[in-house]
Amino acid sequence: MYPMCPSRRLAIFFCVVSVLCAGCSPPRENVIVIGSKNFSESALLGEILAQHLESKLHRQVDRRFYLAGTFICQQAILSGRIDAYVEYTGTALTAVLRDPSDSNSAAVFQRVRDEYQRRFHLDVLPSLGFNNTFALVVRGEDARKYNLKTISDLSRVASQWRPGFGYEFMERPDGYPGLKSAYGLEFPTSPRILDLGLLYRALLNGQVDVVAGNSTDGLLAANDLVILQDDKHYFPAYDAVPVARPDTFTRFPGTREALLELANTIRDTEMQKMNYEVDVKHRDVADVARDFLQSKGLDK
Secondary structure, three states, rough: OOOOOHHHHHHHHHHHHHHHHHHHHHHHOOEEEHHHEOHHHHHHHHHHHHHHHHHHOOOEEEOOOOOOHHHHHHHHHOOOOOEEEEEEEEHHHHHHOOOOOOHHHHHHHHHHHHHHHHOOOOOEEOOOOOOEEEEEEEHHHHHHHHHEEEEHHOOOOHHHEEEOHHHHHHHHHOOOOHHHHOOOOOOOOEEEEHHHHHHHHHOOOOOEEEEEEOOOOHHHOOEEEEEEEOOOOOOOOOOEEEEEHHHHHHHOOOOOHHHHHHOOOOOHHHHHHHHHHHHHHOOOOOHHHHHHHHHHHOOO
């Protein structure tokens, strides 16, 4: 037997503490739990939901943020470990429901709302107001040098370029496989799989030449980066929508009404600015969410 290293002992210590502390939490039936995926925009949206519910209901709201990706959040809400989180309609349509892509925003929302109710007994509420679509991003200098404005333009130079994508984008039906087929993209090597937090760093450092980001990423505004237009309308609409368990509305009267107050309150540019505050200026998610709610008069 090798002696246990200090870092492993520390990890075990924190695991034990977290288990013990879980028993000290208020009973689950008395607490609303909001979840999020594992990136800053999702955490920001979760924090906006949580703060707004705390303000309106005068009730404790627990946060379970950074729950990895789409499928982990889906399982968490189905099992009742969280009461609500913000999903994207295009992701729900293609990754969860496994339906064909559709660029019609209203049609996608209708399909997702109906099928989430029928299949999962989950409520999908109206959009928060912005569409965070996938975006192929290149360095500004390369866009100008090669006159790249659309993804179709990228196909002209793809044979010499190194792509870098997140794992989920590589696996999703609305991700790389379909994109490659739709645009005839032929890269010289398989895309490099990158953590979402490292995509733009790898692009700016010249480790890759094109990445799949999101249209509301804060780092886009902070650097000389260009989004290539999806001229074939491959990507569906990705409107941000709260997804909630119906029993949450029964257990906590006023919750549905409070969440509906957030509908159509966030524009694309506002979401990008909030992401910029967190990802570039390194402000706390809770502070940025609080500033947003105050700016909309939703903190009362």
